[in-house]
Amino acid sequence: MLSPDEQRRYSRQIMLFGEEGQEKLKDATIFIAGAGGLGSPIALYLAAAGVGKIIIADNDLVELSNLNRQIVHSTPDIGERKSESARQKMGAINPGIIIEGHHGTIDSENISTLIKDTDGIVDAMDNFETRYILNKAAYEKKIPLFHGGIHGFSGQATTIIPGRTACLRCIFPHAPPKETFPVLGTTAGFIGVLQANEVIKYLIGTGELLENRLLLWDGERAELDTIEVEKNPSCPICGNNGE
Amino acid sequence: MQVILPDKSRHTLPQDPQDIRGILLKFGCNPTSVIVIRNGIVVPEDFTAREDDEIRIISVSHGG
Numbered sequence: 082m083l084s085p086d087e088q089r090r091y092s093r094q095i096m097l098f099g100e101e102g103q104e105k106l107k108d109a110t111i112f113i114a115g116a117g118g119l120g121s122p123i124a125l126y127l128a129a130a131g132v133g134k135i136i137i138a139d140n141d142l143v144e145l146s147n148l149n150r151q152i153v154h155s156t157p158d159i160g161e162r163k164s165e166s167a168r169q170k171m172g173a174i175n176p177g178i179i180i181e182g183h184h185g186t187i188d189s190e191n192i193s194t195l196i197k198d199t200d201g202i203v204d205a206m207d208n209f210e211t212r213y214i215l216n217k218a219a220y221e222k223k224i225p226l227f228h229g230g231i232h233g234f235s236g237q238a239t240t241i242i243p244g245r246t247a248c249l250r251c252i253f254p255h256a257p258p259k260e261t262f263p264v265l266g267t268t269a270g271f272i273g274v275l276q277a278n279e280v281i282k283y284l285i286g287t288g289e290l291l292e293n294r295l296l297l298w299d300g301e302r303a304e305l306d307t308i309e310v311e312k313n314p315s316c317p318i319c320g321n322n323g324e
Numbered sequence: 325m326q327v328i329l330p331d332k333s334r335h336t337l338p339q340d341p342q343d344i345r346g347i348l349l350k351f352g353c354n355p356t357s358v359i360v361i362r363n364g365i366v367v368p369e370d371f372t373a374r375e376d377d378e379i380r381i382i383s384v385s386h387g388g
Contacts, residue, residue, distance in 0.1 A: 119388045207388040232385035252366055253384060255356035262387040269388075295359075295366065297382065308380075310366045 083107070087177060091131050102285040103131060107178075109284045110134040112196050114187055114215055115205030116163040117141070118269030119229045119276065121153035123203050126277040128171035128178060132284070135171065138183035138195060139163040150266035187211050192218045201280055204228045204249075205273065209256035216241070216249035220318050227279050229272045233263050234300035236272035239310065240279045240291040243319070247293055251313040251320075268300055325373055327351065328380040330358065339375040347373065353381055 083091070083100055091103050111132050113120050116139035124137055143151070143158045143166055151163075158166040164182030171180045183195060187206075192214055196202055202219050204226060206212050212228070219226035219241065226241040228249055241248055275296065282288040297306045314320050325342075327335045329351060337347070344360050344367060359366055361380040362373055373379050 115388050117388055205388050207386075209386055229388065230385040231387045232383065235383070236385050247366075253359065254368065257357045257384050257386040258354075264387055308361050308366065309364055313368060315368070 087131070090175075090177070094130065098285050098287055102287070105284050105286070106131045106281065107133040109200045110136070110198055111201050111203060111280060111284075112199040113137040113203045113205055114211065115139055115207065116151075116153060116167040116182075117147065117205065117207060118150040118231060118264060118266070119273040120163075120167065120203075120205035121151045122270050122273030123205055123229075123277045123280075124153055124167050124171050125174060126274060127203075127280060128175045128180065130277070130281055131175065131178060132280070134179040134181070136181045136183060136195065136199065137164055137167050137171075138185065138187055139167070140184065140186040150264060150269045152266065152270070187214060189214050189217075193222075196222060196224060199224060201225045201227060201283060203276055203280060205276070207262075208259055209253065210259075212249060212253075213256065217318055219243055220248055225283055227276045227283075229276045231262075231264050231268045231272050234265055234268055236268050236298045236300075237295055238272050238275045238279070238291060238298075239295045240283065242290070242292055245292065247310045247312045248316060248319040250318045251316045252295060252310050254313070254316075265300065268298070271298055271300065325375055326378045328378070329353075330381055330383040341372045341374050343369070344371050344373060344379070345369045347379060348381070351381070358383055 143154045153167045153170045162184045164184045168180045168182035220243045223243045229238045294307045325337050
């Protein structure tokens with residue numbers, strides 16, 4: 082049941098999906114892996130939308146060079162833990178939700194604890210090694226994974242529903258080499274908002290998700306494209322002879 | 325077959341079947357940094373492309 086304050090706060094989206102939909106958001110728990118370029122818009126929009134509990138994890142401190150794109154952090158936050166900085170901003174936008182910040186690396190040891198009782202995992206990581214950990218855990222626990230990746234003016238997003246769609250490893254069988262990558266803040270904003278939109282649609286049960294579709298954004302040409310993806314029978318995670 | 329590289333340039337290859345790994349090698353693409361789409365669907369490296377196929381190579385955006 083929504084309080085009168087909640088009814089007012091969310092009135093414009095209750096017009097879209099009713100109080101029933103809003104209550105679904107309120108009852109949900111989402112884990113955001115990363116409080117950087119993608120994690121920033123994802124965290125802010127999911128908090129503003131009223132997702133009841135959000136856990137956000139990052140192992141970094143805010144640096145000056147982050148601030149062109151990591152809009153959840155501000156100049157006074159330099160040196161602060163990203164998870165804590167994000168938690169404070171999300172709480173300022175919406176004090177009516179529960180936000181937990183986790184400062185630390187996401188690894189195969191702690192992933193089960195971090196995603197315990199969550200309804201969705203949002204991939205806002207900057208490397209594929211951790212993405213593969215998220216993907217494996219999502220598959221094993223049957224929790225949806227909302228993927229996003231960015232580079233320069235370009236980005237991609239897809240929604241992975243374990244057992245129903247190709248998994249991340251089917252689409253990206255190899256981890257690209259780690260590097261300091263160029264990126265524009267608007268690219269992170271564009272893809273992060275898409276991911277947040279997917280989460281909201283999934284939780285409410287409305288619209289068409291990016292299932293078995295990889296959305297590609299070319300910001301330099303202002304072109305958007307979606308391509309089909311399929312399960313790979315040889316996938317080491319979800320294939321016929323999975324791990 | 326038609327091959328479209330990440331910079332959107334188009335190249336026509338001879339009609340013979342060719343595996344994706346060989347196409348990537350020919351155009352100097354690192355297999356770990358790209359995904360390959362054949363006629364709109366992502367295909368693995370060991371896939372063999374045929375004469376009428378359109379092969380699109382896309383750079384993976386790996387940052388966050």
